[in-house]
Amino acid sequence: MSLTLNKRDDMEHGFTSFSKVVNKEEDKFEDAYEIIPAAATMDLVSSLEECTTGLYLFLNNRFSDAIHLIYPWSKNSIYHAVIYSILMVVKAFLTFDPQDIEIGMTATKEALRVCNNFRRKSRMINFSRLVSRQGIKAIKEEELHAEVCYAECLILKSTVMFIQDDSMLSFLKSGINIGLSYQIYKDCQQVLTQIPDYQSKTYRHLVGGIKFGLGVFNLLLSLVPPRTLKLLNVVGYSGDREVGLTLLNESASESHINNIFSVLILLFYYNYLSIAFSVERNHNSAVENLFLISLQKFPNCVILKFFHARFSMLKGYFKHAQLTLEECIFIQNEWNQLHHLCYWELMWCHIFLLEWKQAYHYAHVLVQNSRWSKSVYSFTKASLLAVLPPDFAKSVSEDMSSLFLSVDSLRIRILGTSVPIEKFVAEKGQRYGTTAGWFTAQPILELMYAWSGFRVISKKLELISTWLSIIDKGEELLQETPNKEYVIDDISLLNLLKGLCLKYLGKYSMAEYYFSHVIQKEKLLKYDHYLVPYSYYELGILYYLKGDYASATKTLENIKNYKDYSMEARLQFRAHIALEQIAKEKVI
Secondary structure (H helix, E strand, C coil): CCCCECCCCCCCCCCCCCCCCCCCCCCCCCCCCCCCCCCCCECHHHHHHHHHHHHHHHHCCCHHHHHHHHHHHCCCCHHHHHHHHHHHHHHHHHHCCHHHHHHHHHHHHHHHHHHHHHCCCCCCCCHHHHHHHHCHHHCCHHHHHHHHHHHHHHHHHHHHHHHHCCCHHHHHHHHHHHHHHHHHHHHHHHHHHCCCCCCCCCHHHHHHHHHHHHHHHHHHHHHCCHHHHHHCCCCCCCCCHHHHHHHHHHHHHCCCCCHHHHHHHHHHHHHHHHHHHCCCCCCCHHHHHHHHHHHHHCCCCHHHHHHHHHHHHHCCCHHHHHHHHHHHHHHCCCCCHHHHHHHHHHHHHHHHCCCHHHHHHHHHHHHHHCCCCHHHHHHHHHHHHHHCCHHHHHHCCCCHHHHHHHCHHHCCEECCEECHHHHHHHHHHHHHHHCCCCCCCHHHHHHHHHCCHHHHCCCCHHHHHHHHHHHHHHHHHHHHCCCCCCHHHHHHHHHHHHHHHHHHCCCHHHHHHHHHHHHHCHHHCCCCCCHHHHHHHHHHHHHHHHCCHHHHHHHHHHHHHCCCCCCHHHHHHHHHHHHHHHHHHHHC
């Protein structure tokens, strides 16, 4: 099937035409002119050019313009179909609106149909074997592009299925799609090794797309414990984190249509996933350099500015992060859901700095406007009311206990089960809403730990010391006026957090004492059984930082003996990653 077409579809409600970027110097600022002429025909080269223009519009916060440019050819061009479905899925995740999620799913299904139309009809044997037998002329370059785009669409569809359909059948289908996508990427990679000298105008996009796909797979699969991969029906696959990061770095450094997606995946990994799941490590300057290059090209891009703020937070520059986040809010109003990301991080900046009223303001705004997790937002609001003066709650017409108790009714379900963090805050909401005798900062401390907040502030040692003094004060108060039902659990929580702060302050022996103290109280705990396996994890990481790999491995292996505790899956991910890292360093 030829990729040259002679008909341009119109959107249902019409659209305004915009001009195409003509910019041969890629290091310069990438912007778009005001009017982009409608294309009368579309071949592979022109589709890549127009989709790149659409992405430039998107990265200049002209979201509707980007969609209006991409949509008309999305039913006839593989790259238009993929980029349009990506934009729709991004919007669905930002809004969490059922209608937007349905639009995202429809777009991915349509993209799969379009890509499938351009795939090789006879697939009795895979491409790499076909090329090895008959030579490169046995397949067309367009067919390879269609394969890569099809693989990307399979991942998009699986992603949307996770939040749209909570049936086990949907879960298994997602696993099958993930496995098929991985096989396609691997097959296309094998083809490229057999045509090393092949070049064309579109070849770099093909290479970049394969690096992007395999990079994402290696990175994400490396984070998942083998048992979870079996549940996903992704059997026989494993990922290498270093290979994944290398491929994504290469993809992000080269000029092709998936370049910016590689940059964004790396930014998300280093700013969020590695903070939540990986062992302690230094900041990655190479990724920050790639980010700064992208920011130079798109200085007003709200998404890149958001990550700029996150970089500042992780370095301990919270005031600078606040200014950047506030700028993100004012820079565009087309997709207000992007504001919610900023409100969330602004809330945490104020929490870290003990600016309770400002933090409460953003928690309240999120409860009112965001669909992501009203249960977490409400728990945060209640936790902040606990540390604010009693008259503040009256001034805003809120009742702390009622807010805590409302958390359970606000939970959402994904894949038929509650989101672990929402289940956790719901249980805590019931506890703090129905009992007395707990330390007022206890809920916010527990929430900070659940969201890796102490790791975020770990570069700012004076802040760690401030929070440590709050924990010490809480322990004193609990010992003076204990709640007999919860006293062991509450003090064990504070001991875990005290050990964590001491670890970041470099006081390893004292930190080890407090982690071990929690573990020793295991049989006395009544409710917060998660504290013991999490203490084993923190103790294991402490041994790792000291270079005692044998003790670290033994301690982390103990986590496997515990089941049915709060945030269990998260800890399994963390322990898996830590043990894998230790095993690699042992070999070195």
